[in-house]
Amino acid sequence: xxxxxxxxxxxxxxxxxxxxxxxxxxxxxxxxxxxxxxxxxxxxxxxxxxxxxxxxxxxxxxxxxxxxxxxxxxxxxxxxxxxxxxxxxxxxxxxxxxxxxxxxxxxxxxxxxxxxxxxxxxxxxxxxxxxxxxxxxxxxxxxxxxxxxxxxxxxxxxxxxxxxxxxxxxxxxxxxxxxxxxxxxxxxxxxxxxxxxxxxxxxxxxxxxxxxxxxxxxxxxxxxxxxxxxxxxxxxxxxxxxxxxxxxxxxxxxxxxxxxxxxxxxxxxxxxxxxxxxxxxxxxxxxxxxxxxxxxxxxxxxxxxxxxxxxxxxxxxxxxxxxxxxxxxxxxxxxxxxxxxxxxxxxxxxxxxxxxxxxxxxxxxxxxxxxxxxxxxxxxxxxxxxxxxxxxxxxxxxxxxxxxxxxxxxxxxxxxxxxxxxxxxxxxxxxxxxxxxxxxxxxxxxxxxx
Amino acid sequence: xxxxxxxxxxxxxxxxxxxxxxxxxxxxxxxxxxxxxxxxxxxxxxxxxxxxxxxxxxxxxxxxxxxxxxxxxxxxxxxxxxxxxxxxxxxxxxxxxxxxxxxxxxxxxxxxxxxxxxxxxxxxxxxxxxxxxxxxxxxxxxxxxxxxxxxxxxxxxxxxxxxxxxxxxxxxxxxxxxxxxxxxxxxxxxxxxxxxxxxxxxxxxxxxxxxxxxxxxxxxxxxxxxxxxxxxxxxxxxxxxxxxxxxxxxxxxxx
Numbered sequence: 001x002x003x004x005x006x007x008x009x010x011x012x013x014x015x016x017x018x019x020x021x022x023x024x025x026x027x028x029x030x031x032x033x034x035x036x037x038x039x040x041x042x043x044x045x046x047x048x049x050x051x052x053x054x055x056x057x058x059x060x061x062x063x064x065x066x067x068x069x070x071x072x073x074x075x076x077x078x079x080x081x082x083x084x085x086x087x088x089x090x091x092x093x094x095x096x097x098x099x100x101x102x103x104x105x106x107x108x109x110x111x112x113x114x115x116x117x118x119x120x121x122x123x124x125x126x127x128x129x130x131x132x133x134x135x136x137x138x139x140x141x142x143x144x145x146x147x148x149x150x151x152x153x154x155x156x157x158x159x160x161x162x163x164x165x166x167x168x169x170x171x172x173x174x175x176x177x178x179x180x181x182x183x184x185x186x187x188x189x190x191x192x193x194x195x196x197x198x199x200x201x202x203x204x205x206x207x208x209x210x211x212x213x214x215x216x217x218x219x220x221x222x223x224x225x226x227x228x229x230x231x232x233x234x235x236x237x238x239x240x241x242x243x244x245x246x247x248x249x250x251x252x253x254x255x256x257x258x259x260x261x262x263x264x265x266x267x268x269x270x271x272x273x274x275x276x277x278x279x280x281x282x283x284x285x286x287x288x289x290x291x292x293x294x295x296x297x298x299x300x301x302x303x304x305x306x307x308x309x310x311x312x313x314x315x316x317x318x319x320x321x322x323x324x325x326x327x328x329x330x331x332x333x334x335x336x337x338x339x340x341x342x343x344x345x346x347x348x349x350x351x352x353x354x355x356x357x358x359x360x361x362x363x364x365x366x367x368x369x370x371x372x373x374x375x376x377x378x379x380x381x382x383x384x385x386x387x388x389x390x391x392x393x394x395x396x397x398x399x400x401x402x403x404x405x406x407x408x409x410x411x412x413x414x415x416x417x418x419x420x421x422x423x424x425x426x427x428x429x430x431x432x433x434x435x436x437x438x439x440x441x442x443x444x445x446x447x448x449x450x
Numbered sequence: 451x452x453x454x455x456x457x458x459x460x461x462x463x464x465x466x467x468x469x470x471x472x473x474x475x476x477x478x479x480x481x482x483x484x485x486x487x488x489x490x491x492x493x494x495x496x497x498x499x500x501x502x503x504x505x506x507x508x509x510x511x512x513x514x515x516x517x518x519x520x521x522x523x524x525x526x527x528x529x530x531x532x533x534x535x536x537x538x539x540x541x542x543x544x545x546x547x548x549x550x551x552x553x554x555x556x557x558x559x560x561x562x563x564x565x566x567x568x569x570x571x572x573x574x575x576x577x578x579x580x581x582x583x584x585x586x587x588x589x590x591x592x593x594x595x596x597x598x599x600x601x602x603x604x605x606x607x608x609x610x611x612x613x614x615x616x617x618x619x620x621x622x623x624x625x626x627x628x629x630x631x632x633x634x635x636x637x638x639x640x641x642x643x644x645x646x647x648x649x650x651x652x653x654x655x656x657x658x659x660x661x662x663x664x665x666x667x668x669x670x671x672x673x674x675x676x677x678x679x680x681x682x683x684x685x686x687x688x689x690x691x692x693x694x695x696x697x698x699x700x701x702x703x704x705x
Binding site: 450 | 534535536562563564574576578579582583586587590602603604605
């Protein structure tokens with residue numbers, strides 16, 4: 001289907017929505033969206049009748065918009081209702097409208113395609129509880145500088161949200177893998193999903209970076225549970241602390257269903273709370289890895305019972321099946337499955353449980369012994385990883401499309417982050433597009449010094 | 451003295467590309483700052499606006515210039531001069547002065563452009579970014595009346611800071627009667643700019659605490675200089691005081 005026809009199709013479906021939408025906000029938004037989408041010359045491709053109907057109907061909608069108080073229309077951007085009418089009066093003459101960069105819809109559950117490309121803000125208090133770890137460091141810097149946390153609603157995240165909303169919790173957990181080039185926004189899409197699940201009251205098992213567990217471990221102990229495996233007390237205890245912050249309320253509700261013995265004097269009885277296990281792991285650092293293992297096992301077992309929904313979110317999942325840089329005392333390398341944390345996590349990522357979903361992200365930065373250009377699942381996971389994760393739903397995260405790029409620039413301009421005089425001009429924007437190639441990470445770094 | 455020598459040299463440069471031959475050593479004549487280009491080469495015009503001006507707006511001279519450039523030989527543009535709208539010659543000069551051992555990549559990443567593969571992400575790696583973030587912090591912490599006074603553009607801060615550091619008058623050692631006297635002397639614009647940048651860089655290199663990175667120290671110094679405080683401004687004032695003290699020696703200058 002040629003792009004012109006496709007866009008006409010889109011316009012028509014939007015037009016249908018506009019006719020049937022009941023909310024005034026929806027009408028106003030669809031009107032604005034129709035104006036955005038209609039570019040020069042597109043009307044000419046249509047048969048004249050439908051154009052006439054469209055314009056007549058639009059005038060009707062516009063009259064409705066005029067009745068809306070400005071407060072309703074304001075959040076959609078800086079266009080006042082008068083300019084809407086002016087746009088229509090000029091017969092939709094394809095002047096590029098001001099990009100809308102923010103939306104007031106802060107609940108991820110209600111994000112739809114119409115919000116695509118717009119930023120929604122997350123309350124800073126929530127950020128501390130939902131994301132004690134797992135946000136990209138530059139995003140944290142940006143949060144600190146702007147005093148607000150805004151994520152862009154993008155297509156891969158919307159797709160994932162749609163799938164998550166329609167999950168059948170009796171079927172085994174579906175695995176979704178976010179992959180893409182470096183800097184395209186995989187981690188932040190994952191954060192969007194986590195925010196959604198946190199709002200929906202799911203239990204979130206978030207491993208911020210799988211690569212941190214397979215390299216630079218200072219203290220590696222032989223595991224007490226299984227002599228062949230290795231413990232990582234520091235990493236495990238840090239993760240348990242963050243897990244506790246993120247899921248406080250579940251720790252006092254879930255009860256473990258088996259007795260676990262820590263050592264000769266300490267044990268955890270059947271029926272005691274999961275919080276106790278986590279406390280034990282945080283206080284007794286030697287048993288932290290085993291505590292993590294217990295937590296994972298119990299959660300997997302009990303998510304099928306339906307008391308809670310479990311979201312397993314792992315960033316940098318290709319670390320689980322790669323190589324490690326850790327060595328034993330005799331300098332022989334350790335394989336990932338010999339690390340207890342990795343072993344238990346692999347069991348978690350298998351789809352033999354139900355009652356939740358598994359969202360994974362591949363990451364080349366931080367990966368070990370993988371070429372820089374590798375970004376596809378097959379390249380990063382290797383044969384072993386791919387077979388272990390197969391079947392999964394791959395979701396490509398790509399660079400910004402022109403609309404998202406405009407929106408991002410607009411967001412930076414609104415926060416006065418782009419201070420250079422030339423950055424406000426068309427020339428400057430074109431240059432930014434060229435230099436960053438619409439790559440979100442590169443654009444962020446470019447705008448940092450401008 | 452050098453002029454007649456040049457004329458003979460020009461006669462030689464009938465060689466294909468107009469490049470001067472290497473056999474140019476003449477006793478008693480050393481060339482300082484020579485270029486491989488012979489004199490008929492023009493400097494390149496990097497500015498895009500110059501070429502985009504429509505024909506109607508151009509004056510007679512500009513039209514003549516354009517026509518002339520079509521036939522003249524033009525030097526190659528240096529790699530550091532871009533047609534970018536964000537280019538700033540002062541920043542480029544400063545980066546070049548900060549560069550050590552030809553490592554322009556490092557110097558540039560410290561000053562402006564961040565390197566993509568840098569492992570340490572959580573601190574601003576560039577001076578301009580550090581300056582911007584500090585100013586934003588101050589902006590958010592300030593009350594609405596004070597906000598208008600806080601400058602957040604790192605480029606204006608940089609330019610203003612260096613301008614504040616420029617000395618008005620300089621000292622030159624002049625040999626008279628077997629002794630060197632520090633004589634106050636007016637400085638040219640480029641000498642002043644150079645001195646300001648040099649002082650800034652030496653200050654940041656030498657008086658830095660051990661674990662502090664250059665961008666952080668530089669951003670600190672730039673912000674202090676912007677507010678007319680700090681060690682670099684003090685050094686400028688010291689220079690002025692010395693010049694004032696040696697005022698009597700001013701007649702030693704003969705130019």
